[in-house]
Amino acid sequence: MGSKFLDNRADMSRQTTAKQSYVPPLLDLFRQYGYDGVSLSKISEATGLGRASLYHHFPGGKDDMVATVLTALNQWLQDTALDALAAEGDALVRLTRMGDRIGDAYSHGEKPCILAALALGSAKETFQPQVKELLQQWIAAIAAVLIKDGMDEELAWARGEAAIIAIQGSLILARALDDPAIFERTMKDLPEQLCR
Amino acid sequence: MGSKFLDNRADMSRQTTAKQSYVPPLLDLFRQYGYDGVSLSKISEATGLGRASLYHHFPGGKDDMVATVLTALNQWLQDTALDALAAEGDALVRLTRMGDRIGDAYSHGEKPCILAALALGSAKETFQPQVKELLQQWIAAIAAVLIKDGMDEELAWARGEAAIIAIQGSLILARALDDPAIFERTMKDLPEQLCR
């Protein structure tokens, strides 16, 4: 009884690290095919796990997998994207640094955003809370940088939204036209557009 | 034999009008659920036709339905959205008029874009050519208005792309945050942003 917390912590850490190793292929699947387009067969093939093993690691099925991916994505946002905004340098430098990491995450315009993918189909209502909070944190972090740089608060929030709009929109257009340069160009110009 | 052409014309017009009447519910389904998220049962329910009857009007199955929707959408783009750019008035007036019609088509930010929905999942490769051409025509029409207004050609094209990026991006963000005002605000400011 007294060791229950320790045991749980040990189990959890082992389980979570195991789970974490399946996040990259899961993320790739859900962002490219959307929730409804991903079948357990595809997941089994991508992860190398049989159906039974999938339900061992993710007892909640597909929903459990998506939730795990979103949790990991939230972690990545804090540790990598928003972390780039916290370090030293003026606003332009910080935003550029974030832009570089964002560009990597989207394979420079070749891979869609899972947040957009999950806004479609039967997944919309299920995962909207997590998606919403993630985007709001993102916007707030960008706005904070601009406000610290002396920008009017209201304008800074609008610019934060504009940043996400530019990222999401250019991602869609780049993929629809099969021209990743559209995304790259948008990302390159983004910091200046925001600080202007 | 001599009357064959007349008969065909009569048949064709009847068939196409029948097909056309099913376009609105089909468009609504595919834009909200994406290609993989739409099942024939949903289509049957939305159109009021039995599963088997669907194959009478769309022998090619789901792909046939999407292709029909895209053809109708192309028609709408020419007759309604781009037509708003051709009438009289300066660039700002023309773009505002187009923005109004676009806003209506997306239910003022409540409904997603089928072009973005079809860029995901198994539909991506199948329909990319039609989606690509549609978007290119759209961009070209916007750029043409700006060029006619005296804008540098290269800049005008970039602004045309920026317009689509703003529309698509704000649509995604508005739906993800469940706040259609984001889309409305973006659309209201768009004409000025483009002409600036």
Next chain:
DNA sequence: AATGCTGTACCGAACGTTCGGTATTGACCG
């Protein structure tokens, strides 16, 4: 011996699609 993990086999349900057949229509002809 017990636990974590996996492969195999399997389930009912839903999938997209096809087939056979029945109303309904509309053009043609007596």
Next chain:
DNA sequence: CGGTCAATACCGAACGTTCGGTACAGCATT
């Protein structure tokens, strides 16, 4: 005008496949 006939519109039932999910037995590690 009434009757004939082929084309069209539609549907119920079933096809084989795949879906998400489960039960269970065996393997490995401890």
